[in-house]
């Protein structure tokens with residue numbers, strides 16, 4: 572039987588604090604069998620009870636670089652001495668289960684995915700805060716970050732917002748997360764489409 576819905580991956584991006592996790596949590600709760608997150612690769616060592624293939628695919632730097640060379644990552648980045656990446660194979664794992672893969676990634680990753688030479692273009696959703704003032708209030712209200720982190724996130728948010736307005740941005744849809752219910756319904760309509 573032909574699949575009744577598109578399994579094309581969905582990329583959700585937007586500044587830290589825009590509400591991506593909040594909206595995705597609701598979506599996964601409403602559609603428990605429909606979506607999945609891919610398991611990323613990392614060169615960092617497992618922590619505590621972390622298991623290979625569950626939290627991450629734990630690989631050596633050589634294995635990681637090999638996959639980079641083969642264009643096996645749709646996006647990858649290095650933070651400090653550790654590299655992280657989303658592989659095409661990991662996305663396909665989700666698709667094999669008949670689920671749509673959701674990628675929650677930051678701006679540089681979005682650019683890489685959009686410019687990947689072989690990966691089929693996913694659909695891009697950008698979640699925007701209503702204003703920088705409100706974003707700042709939400710980041711402070713979340714109370715998970717230190718002051719220095721909040722300032723870093725706000726600075727990066729300006730860069731992300733500028734990018735979203737630029738012609739280079741690949742976004743197919745921008746949802747402004749002012750009223751959460753409204754933003755959720757708009758994001759859902761884009762992600763789930765006509766089957767909503």
Ligand SMILES: Nc1ncnc2c1ncn2[C@@H]1O[C@H](COP(=O)(O)OP(=O)(O)OP(=O)(O)O)[C@@H](O)[C@H]1O
Nearest residue numbers: 586587588589590591592593709713748749750751
């Ligand atoms: N529409 C909204 N109105 C008020 N508060 C909101 C709204 N949407 C999200 N929030 C709150 O804003 C904070 C940031 O949201 P969330 O953690 O989902 O952002 P995020 O985009 O996933 O951030 P990060 O990229 O850092 O993970 C949370 O405390 C959340 O409860």
